[in-house]
Amino acid sequence: MKKTIIIFALLLIGTTVFSQKMITRNGKITFEASIPSFEEIKATNSTVSCILDEATGDFAALVLIKSFKFKAPLMEEHFNENYMESNLFPKATFKGKILNFDAKKLSTASTTYELEGDLTIHGITKKIKTKINLILTGGKLNTTANFDIKPQDYGIEIPSLVKDKIAKNIDTRINFNLETQ
């Protein structure tokens, strides 16, 4: 019996000691919703926070909507005020897991995993699944993924007047360089 206790205790300590976390606070997310021959709709956010638990593959990210920068200030204003309503929903979050993640297998060659979890935008949460590429160089874990977001899934209303000028599927690219905490 005593042995079991010790094992459990060790396990408990183990999770706290060995759960190495990798983190960034200046990750990049770029999205583009342009339609050819219309005005470019593209924005980049370079202050995305992201954290990865190397032991479990748990993966979380947090985006401040107001930090998306557009070329045209008016477009940025419309994006915040009328589309994302960023005063009501200031953040978008992702909470999920890299499936079958194994920190030991990371190398300078790109490895692809499945990333699955809950994406919350505009106050609405949806399950998403996408491929994620991981490259470990010089202690930094470069994480990239590319997926589509449909505004209507997240209750983001697009008025009929501009419907033809905004892509139905918004091409979203993430690029994080995670470092050991």
Add this chain to the structure above:
Amino acid sequence: MKIQKILSCFVLLFSIQTITAQDDLLGQLDVKSTKKEATPYTFKALQICNLQSTKLPAKGEFYMLITHRFGDLTEGINNFFGLDNANTKIGGIYGLTDWLSIGVSRHTFQKNYETAFKYRFAKQMENGFPVTIAGYNTFDINTELDKTNYPSLKFSNRLAYSAQLLISRKVTQSLSLELATIYTHKNLYDNTTEYADLALLGYGARYKLTKRLSLNLEYDMRLNAIDGYMTNKFQNPMTAGLDIETGGHVFQLVFSNSQAMNDVSLFTNATGKFNKGIYFGFNMYRVF
């Protein structure tokens, strides 16, 4: 027994830890921002209707401006509900910095050329400074006057000025208010109907009806225009309008008792009364 209890405690602890691990991850990312933010989107357009709002173009932003005021709507079919005798203003506004912009425009009324500067002193902050304060100055050159009719005309006679201090506050998410103190000066004026110098107090409001539609109202009180002192030709300017917002445009529909759009004439030469002299028109801004 004791051992079992301790064991179950550990198991419980362990499972709780696993359950909350993900929330913890997100929690670790969340940092409360201590930075104070300016209150955004007090007004959608650079003007409430006729009166300037406290909004400025961002640095490097160029606004192209086309505005119309049709003729008197109440004349009916006689002028085809104002379609005859329309006034046009065409111009551009450029943001030199985030707090200073310059605008140049040409008006049908008196063939006026108007140069305008808008500059911001202070911004309303979330849980901070309560109001946005901006200044606005216009310089008009009247090019309609000519030497044939006015043989001793000097260049200075063509000039008119306005100086305005605009104070606005976004009260709720849908309601924004503005108070303006306005001073106008005309070098040349008709001393039977006009004042050389006029001080006004302006009130403006914007109420958002939907995300992309707002109702705007404004009224300017001429403080030193005393009833009966002069022929009662001109009125206090009053305007109601709607902001309609599309992608890169802001479109404003306007009903006003002033047909002129340059600030000096707008404040001093509004002719319409309640039942006579309503001018319909629109402001259209295209942003580059």
